[in-house]
Amino acid sequence: MTGSTLAGAVNSALRDAMAADERVVVFGEDVGRLGGVFRVTDGLRAEFGAERCFDTPLAEAGILGAAIGMAMYGLRPVVELQFDAFAYPAFEQVVSHLARMGNRTRGRMRLPVVVRIPYGGGIGAVEHHSDSSEAYAVHTPGLHVFTPATAGDAYGMLRAAIASPDPVLFFEPKRLYHVRAETDPAKETVAPIGTAVLRREGADAVLIAYGPAVPIALEAAAAARTEGWDLAVLDLRTLVPLDEETICDVVSRIGRAVVVHEAAGFGGFGAELAALIGERCFARLAAPVRRVTGLDIPYPPPRWERHHLPNVDRVLDAVATLGIR
Amino acid sequence: MTGSTLAGAVNSALRDAMAADERVVVFGEDVGRLGGVFRVTDGLRAEFGAERCFDTPLAEAGILGAAIGMAMYGLRPVVELQFDAFAYPAFEQVVSHLARMGNRTRGRMRLPVVVRIPYGGGIGAVEHHSDSSEAYAVHTPGLHVFTPATAGDAYGMLRAAIASPDPVLFFEPKRLYHVRAETDPAKETVAPIGTAVLRREGADAVLIAYGPAVPIALEAAAAARTEGWDLAVLDLRTLVPLDEETICDVVSRIGRAVVVHEAAGFGGFGAELAALIGERCFARLAAPVRRVTGLDIPYPPPRWERHHLPNVDRVLDAVATLGIR
Amino acid sequence: MSAPEMFLDADGTQIGAIPADLLDPETLVETHHALVLARRFDMQAGVLARQGRLVVYPSALGQEACQVGAVLALEPEDWFFPTYRDSMAMVVRGIDPVEVLTPQRGDRHCGHDPYEHRTAPPCTPLATQLPHAVGLAMAARSRGDRLAVLAFCGDGASSEGDFHEALNFAAVYQAPVVFLVQNNQYAISVPFREQTRAASLAAKADGYGMPGRRIDGNDVLMVRHAVGEALAAARAGAGPALIEAVTYRMGPHTTADDPSRYRDPEEERLWAARDPLARFGAFLRERGTLTEIVEKAAEADAEALADDLRARLEQEPVFDPADLFEHVYAEPTQRLRAQAAYLRAQMDAEHAAAEAAAEGARR
C-alpha cells in the first residue's frame, strides 16, 4: 500500500529520507509503536529503531523545543504534531525560535526542522481536530510553509522539506490522506521549492487553491463546463516561498481569479493572494478577485461541517459574479 | 499625569472600570506592586487591594487560563501580557478556549475577558519586545481585536472592551504610550465598537491605518501637501469587528487607498484590507491598493528598526504610484 | 514503588479501616447503583459509536471507580471540570446522557448548560481545562463562596505545560481545587513508564507545595474518601491537592483505536482481575448490602438508561443554520449576518432543486 495514497506517500518519503540520511529522526505523540493516529509513520520504528523513531510525552512545546535543540546539534528532526489544534501549544517555540534562530545567529545556526501538521476538516471529527492554521504560519517570517494536494507532491515536497536548510511547516490535508495516487509517488520528480503548478488550463478564470481545496477546485472546474465556463486550476503547493511569478502570469493572462481555501476567510491566506494579485495585476483584472473560504466561525461540529467548507456550488457562485462573457 | 498620555488613559480606564464594577479584576506579571513595566497599572493595587489587582507567577497560559476560569464564574478579568512576544505561550488558551467558549456553549458561557498586549516596535528594545501580532488574532473567529491610536480612544475603547460580553484582545501601541493627549481622554465619548474614524479628510487617496501607524499616516498626509497630494487618513480602531462600511464608503468616494501597518506585510492584516477593498470597491478603484508595512523579516535589532518600520517616505513612495492627477 | 492507598484489595476484601460515613448502607447502595449505570452507559455509548450514531467514543471502561467515586464526593455547589474521557462522570453528575454525548453525536460542541450542572464543557486539548478550574476556584474564593472545584486529567496530560502552570497557580493562590489524575497507564499508545520517570504522579505535589496522594483508582470507596477529604479541605480554605488514582483503560483509546498495536493482552487480563465493579460487588455481597433487590433495581435502571439513550440517539439532530453564526459573538457581526444569509439562500436553493426534482419524478 505504501506509496499509493497521500498518507502512504508521506510514509515513503519519511522512510526514504531516513534511509538516505542517518541524521533524520522522527518523533512525536504516538508515532512509534502505534505508527501515528493516521498510521503515517507506520513501520518506521520497526525499520529504524526506537532511537530514530520514537514516542514522546504529551508536550507539544517540548517536542518542538527538543527538535530545535537536536537541529542545533546537526540532526534533521521531522516531528509530528498530532492534529492542527494541538500545534497551538508549540506556537511560541515555532514563532520565537524555530522561525528566527537562523536569522538571529546570522546563518550560523540554521534549523532544518520539519513540522508535520495533519490539518483541515472534512473527516467528521469532533472539536479541535479540523482546524486550518496555515495563515498563522505564513505571516511568520523565517518559516517555509508547504501543503501538498496529491500523493506525488506529498512525497516530493516532504523530501524537499527534509533536505531544506530552513524550517518547514508541512501541512498535510488529512482528508486527502486516503486518496489514491495515479502514479507511484516515489517515482515523481521532486518539485523545486516555491513552484506552483497549473493543474488544469482554462481561459475564463483561474481557481487558485492549495492542499484540501485543490480537489474542490478541480471538481468545480469540471462542473463549470456545463455552465460554459473554462476554468484553470492553480495549485500553489508552497505558500512560503510563494510562486508569485506564476500566479501573476496566470492571472494576467486569464484576467479573472477565485481563491479557494478551507480556513476562515477573514485574515486568511486568501487575503494575501487577493491583495497580491490586486497589487501586481491590477490593470489586467477584468473582475475583482473573489474568495471562497470557510465561514468566519470556529470550526463547527462534524455534522454541519459541510456547510462551513468551500464546495463546488460556492466556487461556481463566485465564478458567476466574474462577468465571464 | 493620569489621563494625559495614552498610558495614562489606559490607567484611568482601568481605574474607572474597577471603581464602577467590582467584578473587574486586573492581573498579570508585575502589574501589582510595580504597576507594570510600563507603569500602566500604577496605583491600582494600592487603590483596590491585592485581591483585585495582583501579580502572577510567570506563566502566560496560566494567566489566560485563570482569566477564563474567572470569567466563567462571572468576573471580568483584564489581564496584561507583558510584551507582544510573551503572549505567544498563551496562544492555545486564546485560540482554543477564549475565542470559542461562547460559541461552544451556544452563548451560555461567554467570556468577557480583556487581554491587554503592549505591542509593536519603535522603542529601541531588544529582541522579542517589538512584535506586532494582530494578524494572528484577527484570523481567529470569536475574538474582538481593538487597537487605539490616541489617548482618548485608549480610554473609550478599553472601557468598551471591559463592558463587552465578548473576549477582546486589546493591542496597545507601546511606542505611543507617552504621547500626550490634546483633551482629557476620560471626557471623550465612548466610541461604539466597530467604528473607524476619519482622522483627516482628503480627496486624492486615503491612508488606512491603525494603532502605531496612525501618527505615521497623519504625518505622511501632512507631508504630502508639499507634493500637492490631498490625503485622507482613516483610523480603523477596531480590527474585529471591522467597519467595512466606512472603509468602502471612503475608498469608493476617493478611489485610491494605501494601507499602513507595522507588522510584516505578507499575510498581514493589510492583506485583508486590500482584499476586501478589491472585492467590494473594484469598480471604484483608480489604482491598486498599496501596502506599506514592516519588511517580511523577523523584527530587527533596535539599532536598525527604523529601516524595518513604515515611515513617511515609504508612504509617499506608495502614494506616488497611485497615479494621482 | 509502594502500593497505592486502598480500602479493598482486588478481591474486595477489606484491608484498611473504612470511615463510618462511607459504610452507611444508603451510601454504599448509591455508589453501587452509580457504578452499574455508569458502566451500562459506557457500553451503550461504545455500541452507538460502532453503529455510527456517534462519530467516536472514548470509553472509560475500567475507570468507573474514579468516575463515580470522585463525582459522588462533590456537593451540588462545587464545580467539575471533565475531559473527553469523563462521560460517565458527567452522567453521575446528573447531566442528561444525551447531552453528555452531544459532542460525540457531532451536532454541538457541548450539549449541556455548564451553569445548570456546575460542570464545564468536556475538554479535549490536554490539560488546558486545569487553569480554568483554578481561575474559577480563585473567583469563587474572592467572592467568599464556600465551594470546591474538582478537575480531572489523564496521566499523559500531566506532561503538558498547562498542568504545571495550573498546579502552581492553585498552590500560590491557595485556590480550592482538587486535581484528580486518572492514571490509566496509557496516553493513547504511550505507556505510563514512558510518560515520566517520576516514581509516581503524586510525587509532583511536593514541587508545588500541595498535598499529594496516590490511591487505588479501582477502589471506589478509596476514591470517594480521598477526593471527599481533599474537597472538604479545599472548601475549608486549606488549598489545593493532587490525587493520582491508579487505574487502567480497559478498552481502546477511542472507538477508532487498536490497542493490539501497542499492548499485551496479558496486561489487559491482569487488570480485568482488578475490575472495580467486581471488587466493590464482592465487598457488598460479603457485607450483605448487595441484596437481589438492590442488584436488580440497578440493572433495571441501567437498562432503562440504555434504552432511552438508544431511542433518543436514533433521532437525527436537526440543523438550524443560524446555529453556526449566532454565538460566535454576543451580537453577530455584519460579516457573519451576510454569511448566514448566503448559507440560508444556498440551502433554500438546494431545497427547491430537490423539491423540483421530486416533483419531476412524481410526474
Place this chain on the structure above:
Amino acid sequence: MSAPEMFLDADGTQIGAIPADLLDPETLVETHHALVLARRFDMQAGVLARQGRLVVYPSALGQEACQVGAVLALEPEDWFFPTYRDSMAMVVRGIDPVEVLTPQRGDRHCGHDPYEHRTAPPCTPLATQLPHAVGLAMAARSRGDRLAVLAFCGDGASSEGDFHEALNFAAVYQAPVVFLVQNNQYAISVPFREQTRAASLAAKADGYGMPGRRIDGNDVLMVRHAVGEALAAARAGAGPALIEAVTYRMGPHTTADDPSRYRDPEEERLWAARDPLARFGAFLRERGTLTEIVEKAAEADAEALADDLRARLEQEPVFDPADLFEHVYAEPTQRLRAQAAYLRAQMDAEHAAAEAAAEGARR
C-alpha cells in the same frame, strides 16, 4: 526550610569538607580571577547602558558565584544555554565581551558564534531554551558523544510550562542536562515566595524522577562542586539533574527598573553581607592563597577588560542593509530581494539628498 548546602559560611569560614581537587591553588586562583573579572565586566556594562551605549543591561551583580562556578565546571565539549541575565557566565565561557553585549548594543540579536563556544544565543523568552538544551543533549547522546549540557534559568522561569516539559523530557530520555536555577529571589518585582508555594525549587526534581539539590548560590566552591558533580554524572550516562542555587539579584532587574518600588533596602543590605566575592576572598586570604600579586593581577586584568570594552563600544556599529534580509532563509526569497533593493534605493536617495544638502551648504 533548612539552609542550602554550602562549604563556606557568609564570612568565608569553612563549614563543610571541601573536595581536594577544588582546593588546588591553581583552581582557587582561577576561580578568584574569574569572579573579579566577571564583576568588573558587569559593572562596566551597567555604566555603558546608563551612558546609552547599550539599550539596556540586565546586571547579575550578586550572582557571580553562580555564573562563574557553574561555567568553570564545564568542559570545552559541553554545551551551555544562558539567559539574558547570564552575560558574566558567557564571558567566563570565553566569549568576547563585545560579542556578549552585542544584543544589548542593539546591532545584532546574537554576537557570538554558537558553535565556536558551544554556547547557545542568550535566551529571552523565559524557559524556552530549556527544551533546546534537552534536545541538544538527546542528539549528542544518540551520536555517542560524551558531553553534558548546562542550562540556566531563573526562579520565575520555573513557573513556565516549558520548564516542566523540558525537565520531563530530560528525565524520560535520560538526557545529559544539568538545569541550574539561579533563584535570585525575584522575577522582576515578584518575590520568590509569590512565585511558588513549594518549600524549594529543588523539591520539584522528585516529580520528574531526577536528583535535585539546593545549594548556596553565593558560595562559588559549592556551585562549582555541585554543578561539576552533576555534569560528570550526566556525561557518564546517569541522566539529568536539577540544582537550585540560592542567591540574590543585588541590582535592579535591568537598567530600566526601579527596585525601590517593590523591595526593602534592608533586604538588599542583608544580602550584601553575603557577597560572593567578599566571602570567597576572605576564605582565600585565610588560606594565604590570595597574595597581593594574585589580587593585583586580577584587578589589572579586570581593568584591562573594562578599558577594552569601553573603547570598543565607543565605536558605532556599521549598518549593512543586506544584514536584514540575508539570513531570514538560507536563500533570500524573491520577495526579500525586492525589499532589500527598495531599502538600498531608499538609503541611496537619502544619502544623495544629504550629500546635495551638504554640497549646497558648502557653496
